[in-house]
Amino acid sequence: MRHLRVPSAQTQHWLELCRSHGWLQTGVGVLSLEGGLKGIPLSHSAPPETDKRWADNAIISAEGITRGPEHWSEHLSPEILQEIKDEIPNSYEIQGDILIVKLEQEVSRYGTEIANAMLNQLPSVRLVCADNGVIGEFRVRDLQPLSSRNDNFSTITQIRENGVLISTDPAKVYFSARLSKEREDNLAVAKELRNKLSRPLRICDPYAGVGPSLASLLREKELVSECFAGDLNPDAFELLETNISRFISKLDTPLSTLEVKNIDAREWAKEVQAESKIDYLLVNLPHHSLEHLPSLLPLLSKNHPTVIRGWAIIDRDSLTNQKDAIESMIELAGGVVESINCSEVKGFSSSKIFMRFESWQIFH
Numbered sequence: 001m002r003h004l005r006v007p008s009a010q011t012q013h014w015l016e017l018c019r020s021h022g023w024l025q026t027g028v029g030v031l032s033l034e035g036g037l038k039g040i041p042l043s044h045s046a047p048p049e050t051d052k053r054w055a056d057n058a059i060i061s062a063e064g065i066t067r068g069p070e071h072w073s074e075h076l077s078p079e080i081l082q083e084i085k086d087e088i089p090n091s092y093e094i095q096g097d098i099l100i101v102k103l104e105q106e107v108s109r110y111g112t113e114i115a116n117a118m119l120n121q122l123p124s125v126r127l128v129c130a131d132n133g134v135i136g137e138f139r140v141r142d143l144q145p146l147s148s149r150n151d152n153f154s155t156i157t158q159i160r161e162n163g164v165l166i167s168t169d170p171a172k173v174y175f176s177a178r179l180s181k182e183r184e185d186n187l188a189v190a191k192e193l194r195n196k197l198s199r200p201l202r203i204c205d206p207y208a209g210v211g212p213s214l215a216s217l218l219r220e221k222e223l224v225s226e227c228f229a230g231d232l233n234p235d236a237f238e239l240l241e242t243n244i245s246r247f248i249s250k251l252d253t254p255l256s257t258l259e260v261k262n263i264d265a266r267e268w269a270k271e272v273q274a275e276s277k278i279d280y281l282l283v284n285l286p287h288h289s290l291e292h293l294p295s296l297l298p299l300l301s302k303n304h305p306t307v308i309r310g311w312a313i314i315d316r317d318s319l320t321n322q323k324d325a326i327e328s329m330i331e332l333a334g335g336v337v338e339s340i341n342c343s344e345v346k347g348f349s350s351s352k353i354f355m356r357f358e359s360w361q362i363f364h
C-alpha cells in the first residue's frame with residue numbers, strides 16, 4: 001500500500017489534507033517509520049508522487065496496519081453511504097444484546113443493511129431493532145426487528161445493572177437504563193430509613209416494571225422484610241416475577257412476605273391488605289405519579305417515619321409549586337411532613353422536567 005512519508009510534526013497537517021481530498025485510506029493506521037518519520041496510508045484516488053501538492057514528501061510502499069473500521073457505517077457499501085450520509089443515525093441504545101435505533105424515514109428502506117453493518121461492528125449485539133416510537137397505555141416501544149446475528153429474533157434479553165442480571169423485553173415492557181443512578185439512590189435512602197427504624201423495611205414498588213429498583217433493594221442483607229410489588233402490564237408482571245425470584249435466591253434471611261401482583265397500583269391498599277403497612281414507597285409512573293399519589297398514601301404505615309420516592313414529568317415552570325402540592329396531599333391523608341425535596345433529574349426533554357420527589361412523613 002502507498003504511504004506518504006512525512007516528518008512526525010507535520011502528521012496532523014497531512015492527515016487532514018489527505019482526509020479532505022478523499023486520499024486517506026480508511027481503516028488503516030499511520031505507520032511509524034525510522035528517523036522520526038510517519039507514513040500516511042493513501043487511497044487509490046490519491047495522486048502520484050510527482051504531484052506538486054505532496055511538496056517534497058516521498059511516497060513509499062509499505063504494508064498497511066489494518067485497524068478495522070472505527071464506526072459501524074464503514075461497513076456500508078459506498079453507494080448506500082453516499083445516499084444516506086446526511087441521515088446516518090448518530091445514536092442508538094443498547095439493552096442487553098439488543099440494539100435499538102431510530103431511523104429517519106429517508107433511511108428506513110436501508111434498515112437491514114444498517115442493521116447488518118451494526119452487527120458487523122458490534123460483536124456483543126445479537127439483534128438490531130428499529131424504534132418506531134412509543135405505543136399503548138404502557139408506553140412500550142414499537143420495535144421492528146431488522147437483523148439478527150444468529151436468526152434469533154427474540155426481543156427478550158438480559159441487562160446487567162449494578163452486578164445483577166435483569167430480564168427484560170424492550171418490545172413489551174418499559175425499562176430505562178438512564179435511571180440507574182436513581183435506583184442507586186433508592187438503596188441509599190432505604191438504608192437511611194432502616195437505620196432510623198432499626199429494623200428491616202416493608203417496601204412497595206407498585207409500578208415495578210421488570211423490577212430494576214427491587215434488584216438492589218432486595219439483594220441488600222436485612223434491608224427488606226416484606227415486599228409488595230406489581231405492574232399492570234401483564235408482560236412486565238411475568239418478567240417481574242422471574243426477576244424477583246432471582247434477586248431473592250441468595251438471601252440469607254427470606255422475606256416474611258412477598259406479594260407480586262398484576263394489578264393497578266391504586267388497588268394495592270384494598271386488594272392485598274397492604275393498607276398502613278408500607279415504610280418505603282416508590283411511585284414511578286412519571287406521566288401520572290402525582291395524580292395517583294392520593295390513592296397510594298393509605299399504604300403508608302403509622303406512628304413512625306416513612307419515605308416516598310417518586311418521579312414525575314412536569315412543566316418546567318411548575319417545579320417550585322410541586323413541593324406544596326405534594327405536602328398538601330400528604331396532609332390531607334393525615335400525614336405530617338418532615339421534609340420534601342423536589343429536584344430535576346437531568347438529561348431528559350427540555351420543555352418538560354423529569355422531577356424526582358422524596359418525602360419523609362409520619363402518619364398518625
Ligand SMILES: C[S@@+](CC[C@H](N)C(=O)[O-])C[C@H]1O[C@@H](n2cnc3c(N)ncnc32)[C@H](O)[C@@H]1O
Binds near residue numbers: 175212286
Ligand atoms: C416508568 S415505568 C417504571 C418501571 C420501573 N419502575 C423502572 O424503573 O424501570 C412505569 C410502569 O408502570 C406500569 N403501569 C402503568 N400504569 C400502571 C398502573 N395503573 N398500575 C400499575 N402499573 C402501571 C407500566 O407498565 C410500567 O411498567
